[in-house]
Amino acid sequence: MSRTLPNIIITGTPGTGKTSHCELLAERTGLKHISVNDVVKDRECHEGWDDEYQSWIVDEDKLLDAIEEEVKQGGCIIDWHACDLFPKSWIDLVVVLRVDTATLYDRLTARKYPEVKLQENIDSEIMEVLLQEAKESYNEEIVVELQSVNADEMESNVERIEQWFEQWKKNNAP
């Protein structure tokens, strides 16, 4: 693989802090934040709108086609609540953000999530669905689970990823 910059996935149940982490990390490293939500919407990688869930029904093939060229060049942070669709060869680090149930409940309630979506996401966090998906889809040594309950944790998570990024660049210098 000839990337000179790595690709990172930041994943986790909705509300765990993916976007907040990605924005801070992008600002500090210059890596490009790819918000899959925005790609799905702006480049119409979907099969319509799901009223019950209040979200787009994602067309994964279209989504992969839309980001492939950019991601293959390296230097991207992918922000999405799923990770198993991205080819293993694209990805160098998978960060799975985690929060406790009470915190997640408060964050999703503040966003006025529909009841069915709220409950499903809380169940998903309790069952560690995203963590399992990440471990099953990538080599376990590139999967990192990080807590994201407060600002201090976010700060130390971002610092840790920055350190990993610097080391990756040294290890992969031409």
Ligand SMILES: Nc1ncnc2c1ncn2[C@@H]1O[C@H](COP(=O)(O)OP(=O)(O)OP(=O)(O)O)[C@@H](O)[C@H]1O
């Ligand atoms: N570590 C943290 N400490 C305090 N607040 C946080 C933290 N992470 C996220 N939040 C807050 O939680 C809310 C959800 O965060 P964010 O939008 O980053 O989550 P997300 O995982 O990207 O959600 P979605 O998948 O729905 O886009 C925001 O109000 C954000 O400010």
